[in-house]
Amino acid sequence: MFSEVELARNVVLCPNHFESGQPLHQLILEKVLRGLMDERSCEEHGFFLGITAVKSIGEGKKRYFKNVNDDNDPGIVVTVFLVSFMCRTFLPVRGEIMEGIVDKVFATGVFISSGPLRYAYLSAIKMPRYRYVPASQTEEEPYFLRDDLSRIAVGVVVRFKVLAVRFKQGEERWRDNEFYVLAYLEGNDTLGPVSLAGSEDSLI
Incomplete structure (x- = not known):
């Protein structure tokens, strides 16, 4: 907001x-x-x-x-x-729809950054119809794949909804002030990988 x-x-x-x-x-x-x-x-x-x-x-x-x-x-x-x-x-708030870039992918979920927000976590259980695909000889990086071949991988822009927000006060004055967000993709067909203009790389 x-x-x-x-x-x-x-x-x-x-x-x-x-x-x-x-x-x-x-x-x-x-x-x-x-x-x-x-x-x-x-x-x-x-x-x-x-x-x-x-x-x-x-x-x-x-x-x-x-x-x-x-x-x-x-x-x-x-x-x-x-x-x-x-x-x-x-100020990130519960229920808000945001977009961010996937920074890291793990079997349990992905970390997303969005503007000044550095820590948004999207759990695998909050990504319905997506399955984890580990790195292999043909794929250097792991990713999540949906049955329609939509892919969530490092560098992909993802539209997500805010489930919960937590603020942490920095210990050294304010230098480490930070917000942490839990994200989800459930209940809205517009959530998920975003196709950038002139490119389909974020989807397939």
Whole structure:
């Protein structure tokens, strides 16, 4: 589910930032963008795709930071700006139909990535009428084959439905924030391998 939400973040600038000669507005926006790239996602809004508008940049406030465990640390005075902005987001939700590319194939199922979503798992038991075909001398990679010869293999685009979603909070700040999705193909004839324009490789 795509949305546009209003977010706010504190941007901290050290004295050396002001000596770079770069415009202040540009410095602040770069820090916001870099922070969102590190954060990647949150449980409430999903993946951060991009900033669509800056609503306001607050007045800079001075803050003093010092390492309390180091008596020789003189500390540093930084400037903190509160930035409010609009951000386009994507949150996978139960029942949503998505498309993604098959990354790995196992006898138990396949792993699919879709845009910023890196971990969607489609179990073999959620692929009715498909059977697992292991790698052989004629086929270097394993795949799943349906009775109409539709094939789910590495590199194939698959349309699937979201069965369940789980969010995992990263342990190191937000750097490992991640969503995990369980997918299925049951109950809808439009689900499964997608034929790309001008190619039948994804189907047969």
